[in-house]
Amino acid sequence: MGNFKIGELAAAAGVGRDTIRYYERMGLLREPARTAAGYRLYDATDLERVNFIRSAQELGFTLEQARKLLALRASDTAHAQAVLDITLAKIADAEARLERLSDIRDMLRMLADECPGEVPVSDCPILAFLTARRKDQQHNKKLQAAQDERSSLAKGVLS
Amino acid sequence: MGNFKIGELAAAAGVGRDTIRYYERMGLLREPARTAAGYRLYDATDLERVNFIRSAQELGFTLEQARKLLALRASDTAHAQAVLDITLAKIADAEARLERLSDIRDMLRMLADECPGEVPVSDCPILAFLTARRKDQQHNKKLQAAQDERSSLAKGVLS
DNA sequence: ATGCCGGTTGGACCATGGTCCAGGGTCAAG
DNA sequence: CTTGACCCTGGACCATGGTCCAACCGGCAT
Numbered sequence: 422m423g424n425f426k427i428g429e430l431a432a433a434a435g436v437g438r439d440t441i442r443y444y445e446r447m448g449l450l451r452e453p454a455r456t457a458a459g460y461r462l463y464d465a466t467d468l469e470r471v472n473f474i475r476s477a478q479e480l481g482f483t484l485e486q487a488r489k490l491l492a493l494r495a496s497d498t499a500h501a502q503a504v505l506d507i508t509l510a511k512i513a514d515a516e517a518r519l520e521r522l523s524d525i526r527d528m529l530r531m532l533a534d535e536c537p538g539e540v541p542v543s544d545c546p547i548l549a550f551l552t553a554r555r556k557d558q559q560h561n562k563k564l565q566a567a568q569d570e571r572s573s574l575a576k577g578v579l580s
Numbered sequence: 581m582g583n584f585k586i587g588e589l590a591a592a593a594g595v596g597r598d599t600i601r602y603y604e605r606m607g608l609l610r611e612p613a614r615t616a617a618g619y620r621l622y623d624a625t626d627l628e629r630v631n632f633i634r635s636a637q638e639l640g641f642t643l644e645q646a647r648k649l650l651a652l653r654a655s656d657t658a659h660a661q662a663v664l665d666i667t668l669a670k671i672a673d674a675e676a677r678l679e680r681l682s683d684i685r686d687m688l689r690m691l692a693d694e695c696p697g698e699v700p701v702s703d704c705p706i707l708a709f710l711t712a713r714r715k716d717q718q719h720n721k722k723l724q725a726a727q728d729e730r731s732s733l734a735k736g737v738l739s
Numbered sequence: 740a741t742g743c744c745g746g747t748t749g750g751a752c753c754a755t756g757g758t759c760c761a762g763g764g765t766c767a768a769g
Numbered sequence: 770c771t772t773g774a775c776c777c778t779g780g781a782c783c784a785t786g787g788t789c790c791a792a793c794c795g796g797c798a799t
Contacts, residue, residue, distance in 0.1 A: 428744095439788055442747095443788090456795090459748095459794085459795090469711070473710050480710075481681075481684045481688070483785080490710065493701050493704075494707050501704035503701070505695045512688045515685040519682055522674055525639055525640045526671055526675060529640070529667055536660055538660055539661065542658045542659065545664075547663050547667055551632050551635045552628070552653070586775090587774095587775065587776080596757080598757070598758055599757065599758085602756075617776075618764085618777060618778095619775085619777080637756095
């Protein structure tokens with residue numbers, strides 16, 4: 422039957438060999454059967470699992486979450502609610518990121534719009550904005566609102 | 581005059597001591613003067629630099645970009661255009677991330693909306709979606725458009 | 740039998756932005 | 770003089786998702 426070796430599985434799934442072994446170490450793939458020579462032997466269900474994992478990744482799930490989703494899928498007592506919970510958490514996470522990231526974009530856009538380009542750096546409003554911080558910021562009306570905003574921009578937004 | 585030791589600088593800037601030393605290693609801060617005992621000695625301009633770096637980070641700049649911005653600021657020949665270029669690239673980057681991330685959110689929301697919760701995992705449309713992949717996907721009309729969409733969702737969206 | 744491709748292992752390494760630790764030295768107060 | 774708070778260095782370690790490496794073994798063609 423359709424048994425394949427690691428390179429074949431990797432090629433079929435569109436990943437590297439090392440990625441397959443990595444998934445195995447991470448508990449995402451079962452320990453496969455082996456040939457007498459120690460070669461890993463996979464079948465169609467393994468390929469399907471790798472494809473599942475890649476799909477989950479494309480939707481923004483981490484490998485750890487993919488592992489949980491696979492476990493839920495394999496359970497015959499679990500309810501879809503558990504999957505939904507993970508998904509809803511992911512949505513909330515995405516929305517939080519979206520909000521912070523769009524705040525940043527707005528801020529950058531505003532600064533970019535004010536920057537004439539053809540001036541010496543000493544007149545660059547972007548550098549001025551980065552320089553004026555936590556003190557002496559009672560002048561510059563245009564950026565004041567933005568500065569209030571900025572305080573709410575936490576770390577890790579593009580992480 | 582206002583010379584401070586590393587702990588004082590760190591406290592004033594709201595970062596850890598190790599972060600200051602890290603910035604120094606990364607070339608973000610100059611090598612400071614030292615006391616006879618080898619203690620680093622900082623002044624107000626160092627604090628201002630750290631504050632600048634933190635501000636840049638809050639706007640989504642990496643430390644490497646912050647380093648470049650600092651170099652531009654210190655230059656007396658550079659033009660604001662260079663800063664603007666970095667900023668525009670950052671905006672473009674933010675917009676690309678926003679788009680991919682909002683695609684993902686939409687996709688997840690669609691799947692979540694279809695999941696009734698109170699069914700066994702075998703009937704979970706989210707798992708079904710992750711399972712049906714790259715083959716046998718000519719059925720299921722509701723998700724078809726979404727699947728087309730999905731193909732364009734590259735990696736690293738929430739990274 | 741020789742070459743070559745592909746498999747095996749364990750471990751190092753990448754980026755990012757730090758954090759923490761051991762094993763010292765310094766400095767001011769009590 | 771001792772205690773405690775601070776400082777020094779170099780290096781290990783964290784998460785994330787892999788990638789690459791050396792050094793070795795298996796299997797097939799020529």
